[in-house]
Amino acid sequence: MVTEYNKTGTVALITINYIFTILSPLVGAVAAFLYTPQSAFAVAGTGAAAWLLYVWSSSIEYKEGAPDKSFSQNHWMFRRMRDYFPLTLHRAAAVQKVLLSTNASGQAIFAFFPHGVNSDFRVLMDGMMYDAFPDTYERSGAARTLAASILFKLPGIRGLSLATACVDAGRATASLCLKKGLSLMLCPGGQDEQIETIFGRERVYLKKRAGFIRLALIHGVPVVPAYCFGSSDLYRTSRIAHGLRKWLVRSLRIAVPLYSGRWGMFAYPTPKGFPFQVPQDVVFGDPLRFEQNTDPTPADVDAAHQAFIAALTELFNDHKDAHGCAGRTLEVL
Numbered sequence: 634m635v636t637e638y639n640k641t642g643t644v645a646l647i648t649i650n651y652i653f654t655i656l657s658p659l660v661g662a663v664a665a666f667l668y669t670p671q672s673a674f675a676v677a678g679t680g681a682a683a684w685l686l687y688v689w690s691s692s693i694e695y696k697e698g699a700p701d702k703s704f705s706q707n708h709w710m711f712r713r714m715r716d717y718f719p720l721t722l723h724r725a726a727a728v729q730k731v732l733l734s735t736n737a738s739g740q741a742i743f744a745f746f747p748h749g750v751n752s753d754f755r756v757l758m759d760g761m762m763y764d765a766f767p768d769t770y771e772r773s774g775a776a777r778t779l780a781a782s783i784l785f786k787l788p789g790i791r792g793l794s795l796a797t798a799c800v801d802a803g804r805a806t807a808s809l810c811l812k813k814g815l816s817l818m819l820c821p822g823g824q825d826e827q828i829e830t831i832f833g834r835e836r837v838y839l840k841k842r843a844g845f846i847r848l849a850l851i852h853g854v855p856v857v858p859a860y861c862f863g864s865s866d867l868y869r870t871s872r873i874a875h876g877l878r879k880w881l882v883r884s885l886r887i888a889v890p891l892y893s894g895r896w897g898m899f900a901y902p903t904p905k906g907f908p909f910q911v912p913q914d915v916v917f918g919d920p921l922r923f924e925q926n927t928d929p930t931p932a933d934v935d936a937a938h939q940a941f942i943a944a945l946t947e948l949f950n951d952h953k954d955a956h957g958c959a960g961r962t963l964e965v966l
Contacts, residue, residue: 636712643713644896644907650710654789684788693795694785695806697813700775700798706760715757718863720913722758723952725765728857728917732769735855739769740811741920742849743776743818743857746837746945748826749864750892754913755820759797762818769816776816779807781823804844811852821845824888828878829966832870832892835949836964843938846923850937853925858918858945862956867908868892914956918948 662677693699705711714720732739745755755778763770770776779802784794800806802819810817820826826838849856871891881887894906921944923937942965949963 636716638713638716640717640910643717647710647713648907688786688791694780694782694791694799694801695803696800697810697815698777698798698800699795700777701796702760702763702775704760704796705798706763708760711757711760714753715761717910718908718913720754720757720761721915722761722765723914723916725917728920729766729769731920732855732857735920735922738773738814739766739816740773740814741769741776741816741855741857742811742845743816743859743917744845744941744945745818745820745859745861745915746822746826746839747830747835747861747864748820748822748824748838749861750827750830750868750870750890751908752820752827752864753867753908754861754864754915755818756793756797757913758915759818773814773816776818777810778818804848807848808852811848811854816854817845817848819845824882824886826966827888828875828882828890830865830870830890830892831872832868833866834964835865835953835958835961836966837945838966839942839945840965843934846938846941847929847934849921850923850926850929850933853923855920855922856941857920858941858948860916860918860945860949860952862914862916862953862958863911864913866911866957867913868894868906912957916948916952916956918944 729739732741759778762776766776775798777798777800780794780799782801782803784799785791785801798818800810807817821842821844822829822838823842825841826836829836829838846856848854869892871893873891878889878891881889892905894908895910896907921937921941923940926933929937946963946965949958953959953961
């Protein structure tokens with residue numbers, strides 16, 4: 634049974650949650666510093682050292698991670714946000730059938746586009762994948778999502794990332810997971826696609842993103858293209874200082890998207906406004922299977938990459954009318 638939540642109540646509860654979990658500790662730290670600066674520095678220093686030691690000694694993000702099915706499926710905020718948009722997965726059963734017909738485990742590399750401003754659908758859909766691909770998940774385990782290394786260094790964010798099946802996005806970790814028979818989920822466009830997001834347009838940063846295709850060739854794993862219709866409409870975006878911000882991404886891997894949502898400065902998940910209430914429809918395309926090649930040449934990778942771009946474009950064109958994007962063109966950057 635699907636529960637329907639009051640939309641205004643969802644916004645209020647999530648905002649209050651962020652205020653108490655993010656702002657309250659910050660206010661307490663400032664108050665402690667003003668009252669006893671030396672003690673505040675000592676406590677902060679000790680805490681930071683303990684945290685860094687914990688992260689260094691754990692390092693599970695470079696292995697198989699630590700997905701938490703119950704958390705990912707049942708956290709109250711995830712349930713409410715899935716209903717708020719709402720978020721829906723399409724064609725999962727058909728894709729799973731094809732995957733299992735050619736591979737007993739159903740292992741695959743799921744490539745999602747577009748990243749959007751916050752890639753909101755990524756965290757929310759993780760818990761849904763257990764039911765969308767039940768046989769695949771039972772046979773090969775939960776798919777691991779490749780995520781930026783910085784996420785595992787931040788208190789709170791680290792736990793959230795690990796619980797929603799994230800692992801480090803490095804090639805070594807990705808290869809390790811594939812060798813163990815695990816599926817991968819990733820947004821190939823990453824930060825570059827994030828800052829190229831323009832409200833009301835469909836843009837993917839893909840021409841220079843072929844690493845996931847190379848992995849598919851080396852490990853002989855099919856690639857599933859997937860498109861999230863509605864992701865580009867969640868926030869109004871700005872092109873102010875775009876050249877500088879693009880340089881920050883290219884040179885320092887720091888993304889600074891400029892955007893705004895509804896209800897002013899609400900902290901979801903950063904104080905730029907709550908997302909607009911736009912349906913998020915993730916459509917899975919037919920798997921692309923390439924002949925395994927443990928040492929692919931640049932030409933081999935390029936051929937497979939071009940096939941993927943064509944498949945993603947076809948997927949977008951076939952389903953755009955049904956999901957609110959009629960008249961739009963997919964821009965492949």
